Amino acid sequence: MSSADTTLKHYFVSHEQQFDAAKLGMWLFLVTEILLFAGMFVAYAVYRSWHPEVFLQASELLDWRLGALNTVVLLASSFTVALSIHFVQKGENDKVVVLLIMTLVCAAIFMVVKYFEYSGKFSHGVFPGAGFEPHGIVDGKDYSKYDIPFAPQFFSIYFVMTGIHGVHVLVGMGLFGWLTTRVARGHFSPQYYTPVELTGLYWHLVDIIWIFLFPLLYLI
């Protein structure tokens, strides 16, 4: 108990109360994240319903294989996070460190793939907004044929949604790096592992956002 007492804030009565409060706070924060992304999903829905054929055509320029790869990578990272919580609850902290590093690697792979996708688009003039001027031929697709009205809107939405999602991935990577050192220094135990739990919740939400982005942007 004595080691756990240092983690109990004076304004809480019990660890149970403190843990539940932190968790409810995190869920509320996740709801704000959902509504933040909701704005972009609404913009997507409106423009897609106005210009369905443009969206179908423009989405051909996104490589679904890279999207699928990133989906699998993020799902795997969610799995490793879920496992790390399983093991931190059992007190097997060495396994937690390995799992968190694996998560970090997955997140890094995701960002690298995203980097190649973005740079491939930029090099052929597919920019968000005013710079939109597609040119060149990739995989037999003539980019200049995609310079049609409202294709810029598709790519604006694509870049804004995946961009803000990417920022969330980067934040997650920072959090996991910080957590890994704390686990390695033995800060957590089955009695107190709130930061691991909360970061895990955040990461699963980032995963869920991508679960929706992938089919909407790459597939349909």
Added chain:
Amino acid sequence: MAHGHHIIPLRTLSMVFGALLFLTVVTVITAQIDLGLLNIPLALAIAGSKAILVVFVFMALKYDNRVNLLTVVLGVVFVVVFLVLTLADTEFRGSLGITEPAIIEASPESSDTGSRMP
């Protein structure tokens, strides 16, 4: 003491991960086939199922306090409200409006013909 937290068995976690991968394959395959009107609902249904798996098992909402579930449900409900009421505008623009320009006459018998345009 933070005792009594539900520890999700490794078997459950692995099964859910398998299901998520399987659903990803399904959504990729079905997207290559043109199902007409069903394309979008099917893709969203698969994505929704994946999200539910993640929320209930990975995020452990199934074993958690009811108030956390209520929080998430409220969030999703208001996303739907936002989407539906916005689409109620964007999908029906001009559907009830009078689009032919007409001049409002000052004489009493031709008044109130329903013209809105100047």
Added chain:
Amino acid sequence: MSDESHNYLNARKGLWSWLSTTDHKRIGIMYAIACGAFFLLGGILATFVRTELGEPGETILGQDQYNQVFTLHGVVMVFLVIIPAIPGILGNFVLPLQIGAKDVAFPRLNLASWYLFMAGAIMAVCGWLFVGRVDTGWTFYTPYSSGASNAVLWLTSAVFIAGFASIFTGLNFIVTVHKMRAPGMTWNRLPLFTWAIYATGIVQVLATPVIGITMVLLFLEKLLQIGIFDPALGGDPVLFQHFFWFYSHPAVYIMILPAMGIISDLMGTFSRQHVSGYTFIALSSVAIAFLGFLVWGHHMFVAGQSALSSIIFSMLTFLIGIPTGIKVFNWVATMYKGSVWLRTPMIYALMFLFLFTIGGLTGIMVGVLAVDVHLHDTYFVVAHFHYVMMGGALIGLIGGLHYWWPKMTGRMYNETAGVIAAILVFIGFNLTFFTQFFLGTKGMPRRYHDYSEFLEIYPEFAVLNLASTIGSYILGVGLVMILVYALYSLFRGPKATANPWGACTLEWTHTGPVPDEHNFHDTPLVTRGPYDYHLADDVFGKKTES
């Protein structure tokens, strides 16, 4: 009260002890100082606006300056005063005390949200001073905003940042109410102010992220021309209005719900009676919070949205009248057969009842489709929302500040001065804004710096505008008077007792004249409701022993 002189104000000393505090009471005071300063700024800008309109023709402001001044007035008053003020000042100070908690659930987050708020506020004001003056109105409608100077980038970033302060405040209060209540403090024993702040928290958490993403998209629209909102690039300006009002209509309830909570507490305390329809008032707060999300389109009846959605939004708008009516009738019923004690806070409560009812009912009027086509963008709308925001939210805040002043500062203010100021505010406010209902129905458009062209048809515009301007000066004098006697009370006012109003809620019955750092010596055990005045022995017997 083992040691009367030891309290939260003198527990630690120096400026840094304030800037680094995690004590919810001190953070409340810091919000009070900040919001007070911004209220002064917004008020001075309002005086400029009214002075310009006092006489026909250009008087003190050119047309561009006029647009810039009313824009900053709107932004400051909405985002830096009315939205943060009641949750920030009174929510922070009172809510944990009312539920018997030692602090909010996340004290450091609470301090962080004050800093975020200040960062947003300083960005807004500095952007205006040093970068450029935005003239889009507080609503930032595209294409005004996408075509405006780059200063709009500063202002949208400021709103984005201040929005996160609001989110964290709301989140903190929701968790605090759920998890930090003292033993015996069941949901149906929560004071109605706490209920109202709780409902407000729900709106803050659900609505504010959408203004966040709207501001991000507007920022990118301006920076990269992404073409979502700007019609020149194929975007849809009405979509911007949907995004904006999905937040900003619920934001009206972020402003008014806490004020309604204050009024509920004042009605109970100063009628010395159980608040009539307690459960209904509590749940109507939650109902208003949810219904408030379904009506945003009534700001867009003439903006080109579909007729179908206009009809839906108009009908949903009327629903808001139901929970609001429940509250108003229950407040009136609370006074019935009570022993009404007309002290300054109660005078403001009665003022709220009168002014807010006018504001609410004129809201129903502009919610009627056909009527709105005539009244949209006229002074009728200006008068309506000032009756709600100033006559409702700010009058509620001023009443609440008078009520909790002794607990916050340990001093009493001069009652006579309070009454005189209240009368000045009441007369000034009605003279300013009631005249604007007439101006609006005659068709005087809002946001015009000059109305001399209309005088041929409506010569009464001159006298009505003059009356409105004189009213605003009277209102200003009343408000300055409050500031003066409040400052006087701070230094020279007589010391307050622990429970000068004989109120029934925990912050009065279980703390000293000024609460100490950790609020309560012992965690209170709650055995009764918040307005159980019939249990007088039980309530006030505790006062001497605690």
